[in-house]
Amino acid sequence: MLTPTSAAPRAAKPEAEKTRDRTHWLYISVIASVVLGAAVGLLFPEVGKSLKPLGDGFVALIKMMIAPVIFCTIVLGIGSIARAATVGKVGGLALVYFLTMSTFALAIGLVVGNLVHPGTGLHLTPYTAGKAAVDPTTAFLLEIIPGSVPVLPVLFVALLAGFALQKMGEAGKPLLNLVSLIQGVVFRILMMVMWVAPVGAFGAIAAVVGATGWSAIGAMALLMGAFYLTCVLFIVVVLGTILRVVTGVNIFRLMRYLAREYLLIFATSSSESALPRLMAKLEHAGVSKPVVGVTVPTGYSFNLDGTAIYLTMSALFVSNAMGMQMSLGEQIGLLIFMIIASKGAAGVTGAGLATLAAGLQSHQPALLGGMGVIVGIDKFMSEARALTNFTGNAVATLVLGTWVGEFDAAKAKAVFSGKDAFDEAMVVGHGEVGPTVTIDPYDSPTIAEQAVEGHPESSLNVTVGARL
DSSP states (O other): OOOEEOOOOGGGHHHHHHHHHHHHHHHHHHHHHHHHHHHHHHHOHHHHHHTHHHHHHHHHHHHHHHHHHHHHHHHHHHHHHHHHHTSHHHHHHHHHHHHHHHHHHHHHHHHHHHHHOTTTTOOOOOOOHHHHOOSHHHHHHHHHSOOOOOHHHHHHHHHHHHHHHHHHGGGGHHHHHHHHHHHHHHHHHHHHHHTTHHHHHHHHHHHHHHHHTHHHHHHHHHHHHHHHHHHHHIIIIIIHHHHHHHHOOOHHHHHHHTHHHHHHHHHHTOGGGGHHHHHHHHHHTTBOHHHHHHHHHHHHHHOOHHHHHHHHHHHHHHHHHTTOOOOHHHHHHHHHHHHHHGGGOSSOTTHHHHHHHHHHHHHOGGGGGGHHHHHHHHHHHHHHHHHHHHHHHHHHHHHHHHHTTOBOHHHHHHHHTTSSOOOGGGOSSSOOSSOEEEEOTTSOHHHHHHHHTTSOGGGOEEEEOTTO
């Protein structure tokens, strides 16, 4: 929901910074755990293999969260799509563009994954919590974690519930609000689970490296390298071509213009941190305020190109590592599932892993045994995901602005050439005195226009709802 409120006091700023610091500690802890786990696996192989229950336990926790994450995000996502589609020409074009680009990104991930075959030769064992834990105490602890509900029935029920609530109109809003509150609890639990990720990553990496040695490290490096290369090619070739053909803007000039935002994203591993600056800079570059107000918040929920590439390539990595290669039909089925379910991976820590786990379980539940390795290297790929998502939304805004005639090409040329420099005093969301606008991606983008309208950028604070 977008609601103008009074400006947050400056005293609240340290609290926000403290939250970011805690997230950084999680990020650093996972990386340290991966390095330590690899060292233990190489130096003490038997000890490393004995740590496998740690990874299995974390996988079980992620597995536990699949059904509630998928149900809540699909139900609310359907409502959001339906609302966005009513926002005239901009909203309709935005949804068509986002769906097309996300599908294309997912397909590219599958193509690259089939070319490089990441994970081949690791021979990971299926996920069997009871058998993996020889020690009775370990087995008891693993059995405490509840099992998961089958994914496809949950997806089917969520789709029916979402469309039914949409048809109910105003009468269905209280139920949608209830689902929204439940989703908040689900994502809070998911964040709690993610704080166990360093332990799970340590156990999973130590076990796989202990069993396969340097080949595991090589396989993980291959996946990360292929993923980074794919993201670079997607940005430069695919997005660059679309941007040049539709708007005449060079992708490298746009990226140079957004250099500070890229550094901010790289530091936080999240594109959310740069959303207010992106909105201000795109308006300065010649895109009208209404188009920016509709496209950017909606894109942050539905235009996740980097996440789409990550989901399909990681799924193929796990299937190859488990020795359970997917047929072409299964890959197409996975593609269709990810197109729907990836809308739930928007910016919430752990939601991407839950979505990936849901895709694997929907095809072959045994594939969840390879999730532990992905947990270890997920953080190494998060920057590329965030940067690709961010660039995709910047390009989408310029393209849609051109299509609806709300893009000033002459001003953009002056801005990207450096003649019309961006004034940092106009950056929104940096705690200046003025009204605060909170963006909720499940509300109609028209509210974005209404809330932003009438407020000078220099006095407007923009914050992003927790569901992004």
